[in-house]
Amino acid sequence: SSIREQILNLLLKQGEATISGEEISRQLQCSRTAIWKHINELRKEGYQIEARPKSGYRLVYRPDRVAPEELKPFLQTKWVGQKVRYKRSVDSTQPLAHDWAKEGIEEGSLVITEEQIAGRGRMGRAWHSPPHSGIWMSLILRPPIPLAQASQLTLLTSVAITRAIRKETGLNVTIKWPNDLLIDGKKTCGILTELRGEQDQVHYVVQGIGINVNVTDSVWPEELKEIATSLAIEAGRTFERPPLIASILGEIEALYEGYLNHGFQPIRILWEEYAGMLGKTITARTAGGMVKGIATGLAESGALLVETGKGTEAVFSSDIQI
Ligand code: BTX
DSSP states (O other), rough: OHHHHHHHHHHHHHSSSSSSSHHHHHTOOOHHHHHHHHHHHHTTTTTTEEEEHHHHEEEEEEEOOOOOHHHHHGGSSSSSTTEEEEEEEEOOOOHHHHHHTTTOTTTTTTEEEEEEEEOOOGGOOOBOOOTTEEEEEEEEEOOOOOGTHHHHHHHHHHHHHHHHHHHHOOOOEETTTTTEEETTTTEEEHHHEEEEETTTTTEEEEEEEEEEEEEOOSSGGGGGGTTBBHHHHHSSOOHHHHHHHHHHHHHHHHHHHHHHHHOOHHHHHHHHHHHHHHEEEEEEEEEEEEEEEEEEEETTTSSEEOOSSEEEEESSSSEOOO
C-alpha cells in the first residue's frame, strides 16, 4: 500500500494518542519531509490532523470517504475490488470503467466515486448521485458466457447486494425484476449492466451499481420524492459505506465463482427467495407490447415468467409495474 495509506493506518491505530513524525518516519522508512507532505495531502482530503510541536500527530476527524485506503481494511475478497480507481467527483463511473476494461484491466477491478454529476440509468435515464451519501461504483467482469446469458449477471448482483444489505443493516430489501432493489416499494438501489461482446462470447461487462445509503429526503429532486428512498431514511440511522461496500463485493465474488462453477440455478433459487413480486399481478411494457399477469418466477435465461391466463410468457426486457 502507498505511504499515504500507511500513515493513515498508523494514525488510526494510535487512536486518541499522538505519534511523532520521527516514529512514523522510522516505521515507514521515509523522510520527515515526505511524511509532512503526505499529511498535508490527507488534510486536503478532509482529514483533520492535529500537529503538536513536541508530541507529534493526532487524527482528530476522519471524513466519510470511499477511497481505497478506507475500503481496504474491510475487504476480504480475493480479486473483486482489489484494484480500485477512485475519484472524488465524476460525470459517471460507467465510461471510466469502459475505458479501463478496453485497456485490458483484469476482472474484479472497480471504479468508485463520491459523487456523479451525470449518473445514468437505463435507456438514457438519469441516476441522481449526491456527494458522499451513496455507493456509486462500476465493476468490471469478464465472464466466459454467451451474450444471451448476460442478463443473468444483473440478477446475480441483485442477489449479492440484497444479501449484503440485509446482513449489514437488517433492512428488508427485496428485488424487483430486472434491476431494482426496493424497501417498502421504494427504490433504494439500481443496477446498470452494460457489455461489449459478440453473439457467442462476452468480452467484458461493466456493472454500474447505485445505492442510496445516507441520502436524506431533502436532497431528492421533486420527481423522486415518491419513488426513492435510502437505507438511512428507512433505518433512521446512517451507515458507514466502506464495510457495506466490502460486504457487497464479498457476496458478488462468492456468487460469481459459484455461478461459473455451477451455473445459474443456485442464483435463481436465491433470487426467487428475495423477489418481492412473485405471486403478484404485474404489467410489463415490452418491445412486443403489454404483458399482464402473475409473476411466477425466473426462466433459466433470467427472463421473468408471467402467467397470463393464456399460458406462460417469458419477459426479457421491460419496465414492470406491480
Ligand atoms: P433505471 O433506468 O432502472 O432507473 C432510473 C430511474 O430511477 C430514473 O428515471 C428515476 O426515476 C429513478 N432514479 C434516479 N435516481 C435515483 C436514485 N438515486 N434513487 C432512486 N431512484 C432514482 C437504474 O436505472 C440503474 C442505475 C445505475 C446507477 C449506477 S451508479 C454507478 C454507475 N454509474 C452510472 O452512471 N450509473 C451506474
